Amino acid sequence: MSASRSLKISALAVAVVSLLPLHAAAQQTPGDDGVVRLDAVKVTVERRSEDSKDVPVSASVLRPEFLDAISTSGSDIRVLAGKAPSLNIESSNGRVFPRVYIRGYGNTDFNTYASQPVSLIYDDVVQENAFLKGFPIFDLEGLEVLRGPQGTLFGRNTPAGVVKFNSVKPTIGANDGYASLSYGTYGTMTLESGLSIAMGDHWAARLSTLGQRRDDWVENRDGRDLEGYTDSAVRLQLLYQASDDFSALFNAHARHLDGTARLFRANIIQPGTNQLVDGFDAEKSFIDGANRQELQTYGGSANLTWDLGDIALHSITAYEGIGKYYSRGDIDGGFGAVFAPPSGPGVIPFPVETAGGIKSLDQYSQEVRAESQYDGPLNWQAGLYYFHDDVEGENYTYNTLSGGDLASYQLTRQRNTSWAAFGSLNYAATDRLSLRAGIRYTYDKKTFDVLALDRVTLVEPSSGETDNSKVTGDLAATFSINDAVNVYARAARGFRGASFGVPSGTAPLTVAEPETVDSFEVGIKSDLFDNRARLSFDIYDFRVKNQQLTAVGGASNDIRLLNADKTKARGAEFDFEALLTQNLRVTAGGAYNWT
Numbered sequence: 001m002s003a004s005r006s007l008k009i010s011a012l013a014v015a016v017v018s019l020l021p022l023h024a025a026a027q028q029t030p031g032d033d034g035v036v037r038l039d040a041v042k043v044t045v046e047r048r049s050e051d052s053k054d055v056p057v058s059a060s061v062l063r064p065e066f067l068d069a070i071s072t073s074g075s076d077i078r079v080l081a082g083k084a085p086s087l088n089i090e091s092s093n094g095r096v097f098p099r100v101y102i103r104g105y106g107n108t109d110f111n112t113y114a115s116q117p118v119s120l121i122y123d124d125v126v127q128e129n130a131f132l133k134g135f136p137i138f139d140l141e142g143l144e145v146l147r148g149p150q151g152t153l154f155g156r157n158t159p160a161g162v163v164k165f166n167s168v169k170p171t172i173g174a175n176d177g178y179a180s181l182s183y184g185t186y187g188t189m190t191l192e193s194g195l196s197i198a199m200g201d202h203w204a205a206r207l208s209t210l211g212q213r214r215d216d217w218v219e220n221r222d223g224r225d226l227e228g229y230t231d232s233a234v235r236l237q238l239l240y241q242a243s244d245d246f247s248a249l250f251n252a253h254a255r256h257l258d259g260t261a262r263l264f265r266a267n268i269i270q271p272g273t274n275q276l277v278d279g280f281d282a283e284k285s286f287i288d289g290a291n292r293q294e295l296q297t298y299g300g301s302a303n304l305t306w307d308l309g310d311i312a313l314h315s316i317t318a319y320e321g322i323g324k325y326y327s328r329g330d331i332d333g334g335f336g337a338v339f340a341p342p343s344g345p346g347v348i349p350f351p352v353e354t355a356g357g358i359k360s361l362d363q364y365s366q367e368v369r370a371e372s373q374y375d376g377p378l379n380w381q382a383g384l385y386y387f388h389d390d391v392e393g394e395n396y397t398y399n400t401l402s403g404g405d406l407a408s409y410q411l412t413r414q415r416n417t418s419w420a421a422f423g424s425l426n427y428a429a430t431d432r433l434s435l436r437a438g439i440r441y442t443y444d445k446k447t448f449d450v451l452a453l454d455r456v457t458l459v460e461p462s463s464g465e466t467d468n469s470k471v472t473g474d475l476a477a478t479f480s481i482n483d484a485v486n487v488y489a490r491a492a493r494g495f496r497g498a499s500f501g502v503p504s505g506t507a508p509l510t511v512a513e514p515e516t517v518d519s520f521e522v523g524i525k526s527d528l529f530d531n532r533a534r535l536s537f538d539i540y541d542f543r544v545k546n547q548q549l550t551a552v553g554g555a556s557n558d559i560r561l562l563n564a565d566k567t568k569a570r571g572a573e574f575d576f577e578a579l580l581t582q583n584l585r586v587t588a589g590g591a592y593n594w595t
Contacts, residue, residue: 035530035532036532036579036582037530037531037532037579038527038531038532038533038534038577038579040052040053041053041061041534042061042142043055043057043059043061043144043146044144044164044166045057045059045144045146045150045153046153046381046424046426046436047153047369047371047381048371052525052536053486053525053526053527053534054434054478054486055478056434056436056476056477056478056488056489056490056523057146057147057148057150057476057490058146058147058148058521058523058536058538058540058573059144059145059146059147060084060085060087060144060145060147060575060589061142061143061144061145062080062083062084062142062143062144062145063142064140064141064142064168066083066587067137067140067143068180070083071137071138071190072180072182072190073182073184073188073190074182074184074188074189074190074212074213074214076095076098076134076136076137076231077089077098077133077134077135077136077137078090078091078098079137080137080143080163083589084145084575084589085147085573085574085575085589085590085591086102086103086104086147086571086573086591086593087100087101087102087145087163088100088101088102088104088106089101091134091262092110092262093110093261093262093293093327094229094259094261094262094293095134095229095231095257095259096131096134096257096293096295096325096327097110097130097131097133097134098130098133098134099116099130100116100118100120100133100163101118101160102118102145102147102160102161102163103147103148103160103161103540103542103569103571103591103593104569104571104593104595105117105118105159105160105161105517105542105544105569106118106160107548107550108549108550109499109501109548109550109561110550111393111501111502111559112131112356112358112391112393112412112502113129113391113393113414113448113499113500113502114130114499115128115157115496115497115499115548116130116133116157117157117158117159117160117494117496117515117517118158118160118161118162118163119150119154119155119157119158119161119162119163120132120133120162120163120164120165121154121162121163121164121165122135122165122167123165123166123167123251123301123303124301124303124316125299125301125316125318125320125365126154126155126157126365126387127320128157128320128363128387128389128416129320129322129361129363129389129391131295131297131322131325131358131361132297132299132320132322132361132363134295135233135253135255135297136210136212136231136233136255137165138192138194138208138209138210138233138235139167139168139192139193139194139206139208139210139235140165140166140167140168141166141167141168141169142166143163143164143165143166144162144163144164144166145161145162145163145164146161146162146163146164147160147161147540147573148160148161148490148492148494148519148521148540148542149161149472149474149492149493149494149517149519150162150492150494151440151442151472151473151474151492151493151494151495152422152424152438152439152440152472152473152474152492153381153422153424153438153440155385155387155418155420155422155440155442156418156420156442156444156470156495156496156497157495157496157497158494159494159495159496159515159516159517159519159544160494160517167208167235167237167251168194168196168206168208169206169237169239169249170196170197170204170205170206170237170238170239170249171196171204171239172198172201172202172203172204172239172241173198173201173204174196174198174204175196175197175198176195176196177193177194177195177196178193178194179191179192179193180192180193186214186215186217186228187213187214187215188212188213188214188215189211189212189213189214190210190211190212191209191210191211191212192209192210192211193207193208193209194206194207194208194209195207195208202240202241202242203238203239203240204238204239204241205236205237205238205239206236206237206239207234207235207236208234208235208236208237209232209233209234209235210231210232210233210234211230211231211232212229212230212231212232213228213229213230213231214227214228214229215228216228216260217283218263218282218283218284218285219283219284219285220284220285220286220287221284221285221286221287221288221335222288224291226260226263226285226291227259227260227263228259228260229257229258229259229260229293230257230258230259231255231256231257231258231259232255232256232257233253233254233255233256234253234254235251235252235253236251236252236253237249237250237251237252238250244307245306245307245308246304246305246306246307247304247305248302248303248304248305249302249303249304250300250301250302250303251300251301251302251303252298252299252300253298253299253300254296254297254298254299255295255296255297255298256295256296257293257294257295257296258293258294259292259293259294260291260292260293261291261292261293261327261328261329262329263285263287263291263329263333264287264329264330264331264332264333265285265286265333265334266286266332266333266334266344266345266346266348267333267334267345267346267347268280268345286333286334286335286344286345287329287330287333287334287335288330288334288335288336288351288400289328289329289330289332289351289353289398289400289404290328290329290330290353290398290404291328291329291330292326292327292328293326293327293328294324294325294326294327295322295324295325295327296322296323296324296325297320297321297322297323298320298321298323299318299319299320299321299363300318300319301316301317301318301319302315302316302317302318303315303316304316307373309373310372310373310374311370311371311372311373312370312371312373313368313369313370314367314368314369314370314371314383315366315367315368315369316365316366316367316369317365317366318363318364318365318366319362319363319364319365320361320363321360321361321362321363322358322360322361323360324358325356325357325358325361326355326356326357327355327356327357328353328354328355328396328398329353329354329355330351330352330353330400331352331353331354332348332349332350332351332352332353333348334346334348335348336348336351336401337349337350337351337401338350340401351399351400351401352397352400353397353398353399353400353404354395354396354397354398355394355395355396355397355398356393356394356395356396357393357394357395357396358391358392358393358394359392359393359394359411360390360391360392361389361390361391361392362389362390362391363387363388363389364386364387364388364389365385365386365387365388366385366386367383367384367385367386368383368384369381369382369383369384370382370383377427377428377429378425378426378427378428379425379426380423380424380425380426381422381423381424382421382422382423382424383421383422383423384419384420384421384422385418385419385420385421385422386418386419387416387417387418387419388415388416388417388418389415389416390413390414390415391413391414391415392411392412392413392451393411393412393413393414393502394409394410394411394412395408395409395410395412395502395504396408396409397409406454406455407455408454408455408456408505409452409453409454409455409456410450410452410453410454410456410458411450411451411452411453412448412449412450412451412502412503413448413449413450413451414446414447414448414500415446415447416444416445416446416497417444417445418442418443418444418445418497419442419443420440420441420442420443421440421441422438422439422440422441423438423439423440424436424437424438424439425437425438431480432479432480432481433477433478433479433480434477434478434479435476435477436474436475436476436477436478437473437474437475437476438473438474438475439471439472439473440471440472440473441469441470441471442469442470442471442472442495442497443468443469444466444467444468444469444470444497444498444514445465445466445467445468446465446466446497446498446499446500447463447464447465448463448464448465448500448509449463450462450463450503456504456505457505458503458504458505458508459503459504459505459506459507459508460503460508461503461508461509462503462508462509463509464500464509464511466497466498466500466511468497468498468514470495470514470516472492472493472494472495472516473492473493474490474491474492474493475490475491475492476488476489476490476491476492477489477490484526484527484528485524485525485526485527486524486525486526487522487523487524487525488522488523488524488525489520489521489522490519490520490521490522491518491519491520492518492519493516493517493518493519494516494517494519495514495515495516495517496514496515496516496548497514498511498512498513498514499511499512499548499561500512500561501550501559501560501561502559504558504559506554506558507558507559507560510560510561510562511561512546512548512549512561512562512563513546513548513563514546515544515545515546515547515548515563516544516545516546517542517543517544517545518542518543518545519540519541519542520540520541520542521538521539521540521541522538522539523536523537523538523539524536524537524538528578529578532578532579533576533577533578533579534575534576534577534578535574535575535576535577536574536575536576537572537573537574537575538572538573538574539570539571539572540569540570540571540572540573541568541569541570542568542569542570543566543567543568543569544564544566544567544568544569545565545566546563546564546565547563547564547566547567548561548562548563549561549562549563549564550562567595568595569593569594569595570593570594571591571592571593571594572591572592573589573590573591573592574588574589574590574591575587575588575589576588576589
C-alpha cells in the first residue's frame with residue numbers, strides 16, 4: 001500500500017439484459033401492477049444465502065450477465081479490476097499470478113511462495129498460491145466481493161477481503177445448456193459452454209468448458225512474434241441428492257495455458273514523466289532472450305451437507321495442484337549490453353534473462369462446519385479447518401549473450417500447515433436490531449528449505465521456520481430504519497501469516513513477520529423508488545500492524561521482504577443499481593481511498 005489519494009468511479013449501462021432472459025429473470029420480477037422491480041441481492045458472507053441489505057459487510061455482487069459482457073474479449077481475471085468499488089487486480093506475469101487489492105490493501109510480492117491479504121475462493125475452496133488464483137472466469141452464477149477482514153468464517157490471509165466465485169451448479173431433473181463464441185482483433189477468440197444433464201432421480205451433472213486464444217501480435221526485432229496464448233479450462237460437477245436430508249457435490253477442474261510471457265520493455269518512459277517516449281510502438285519489441293510460458297493446474301473437491309433439522313452439517317474436502325509451470329523472459333527489456341555493443345533500445349546496462357518454475361504444488365484442505373437452523377432469534381455456526389500445501393519452486397538465470405545457456409539454478413521448497421477453530425453468533429435483539437459476533441483461533445507454520453543448487457552459492461541463512469498463532473474476530477450490528485433502509489456498523493480484526501523471501505546469491509532468506517489489521521466501518525444499504533433502484537454507501541478506517549512489503553533495489557537488484565511498523569487507511573465506497581426500463585439496467589460504483 002503506497003501513500004496515495006485516489007478516486008475511482010466506474011459506470012456501465014448494461015443494455016443486453018433482454019438478450020439474456022434466463023439470467024435476467026432471476027434478477028428482476030414484475031409486480032402485480034406490471035412494474036418490473038429489482039430482486040434482493042443474495043450474498044454468502046455468513047456461508048449461507050442472505051439478502052445483502054441485511055448483512056453488515058461492504059459487499060458487491062457481479063451478476064452473470066455483467067460477467068458475460070466484460071469477459072468476451074479473451075480477458076483473464078484482471079478484467080475484474082475496477083468492476084467493483086475498491087477492487088484492483090494486476091499482474092507482472094500476464095495471465096498467471098494475479099495480485100489482488102481491496103481498499104488499496106494488497107501485496108506486490110511476486111515470488112513463487114507469496115501470500116496475499118485478499119483471498120480468492122472458488123466454489124468454497126481457497127486458492128492459496130497466487131498461481132492458482134488465475135483460474136479463468138466462466139459459467140458462473142455470480143461473483144462476490146467482500147471488503148474488509150473476513151477471517152472469522154473464511155480464515156487467515158483475508159485481512160483485506162475476499163473475492164468469491166460461485167459456479168453454476170447442476171440441478172436434479174434439469175437438462176439445459178448454452179454455448180457462446182466471440183471473435184476479435186489479433187485473432188482473439190473465446191468459446192464458452194455449459195451443459196446440465198439429468199441422470200435419474202438422484203444424480204445430475206454439469207460440464208463447463210472454456211477455450212481462449214490470441215495470435216502473437218508483437219513483432220520482435222529478430223522476427224519472432226510474441227504475446228499470443230492458448231488458454232483452456234474445464235470443470236465437471238456431479239450432484240448426488242438421496243433425499244432432502246443429504247446432498248453431495250463433487251467438483252473436478254483443470255486448466256492448461258500455453259503462450260509467451262509478459263514482455264518487459266526497456267527505456268520506453270521519458271525520464272521524470274509518466275509519458276511514453278516518442279516513436280514507441282506497442283506492436284514492436286527489441287528483446288534478444290527466450291520467451292515462453294506454460295501452466296497446468298488441476299483440482300477437485302467434495303462438498304457434503306447433512307440436514308438434521310435444527311442443525312446442518314457441512315464437510316468440504318479439497319485438493320488443488322500444479323503439474324507444471326515454467327515462465328521465461330528477457331527482463332532487461334532490450335538487446336545486448338553496454339559492454340557488448342550494439343545494444344538497445346537506449347542504454348541496456350547488462351543482459352538479464354530469467355525463468356521461474358514450479359516443479360510441484362499440492363494443496364489439501366478440510367473443513368467441518370455445523371450451523372443451527374432455529375426459528376428463534378439466536379443462531380450459531382462452529383467449525384474446524386485444516387490446510388496444508390507443499391510447493392517446490394525453481395529459479396533459473398540464463399546467459400543471453402552466449403545463446404541462452406543456463407547460468408544458475410536453484411530448487412527450493414516451502415511447506416505450510418495451518419489449522420483453525422471458529423464460531424459465530426447471530427442474534428435478533430429486536431425486530432429492528434440484529435447483532436453478530438465471531439471469533440477464530442488460527443495456528444500457522446511454515447518451513448523453507450533449499451533442495452538443489454547449480455552454479456550459485458546462496459547467502460546464508462537460506463532455510464528457516466516460522467510458527468505463529470492468532471485470535472481474530474468481528475463484531476457487527478444492523479439496524480433497520482424501515483423496510484427499505486438499513487444501517488450497520490462493524491469492527492473486525494484480520495491476520496496474515498508470516499512469509500518467506502527466496503534467498504539468492506546476493507541476499508539471504510528474508511522473513512516478513514505476521515501482519516494484523518484492525519478495521520472499522522459504518523454504512524447504509526437502501527432500496528429506492530419502490531425497489532426499482534438500490535444504493536449502498538460506507539466509510540471505513542483500518543490500521544495494519546507489521547504490513548508485509550517487498551523491497552527491490554541495491555547494487556545487486558536484491559529482492560527482500562520486510563515489515564512496516566504501521567499503515568493507516570480510510571475511505572468511502574458506494575454501489576448503485578437502477579432499472580431505467582424493463583430492458584435497461586444501470587450500475588455505478590465508486591471508491592475514495594487515502595493511505
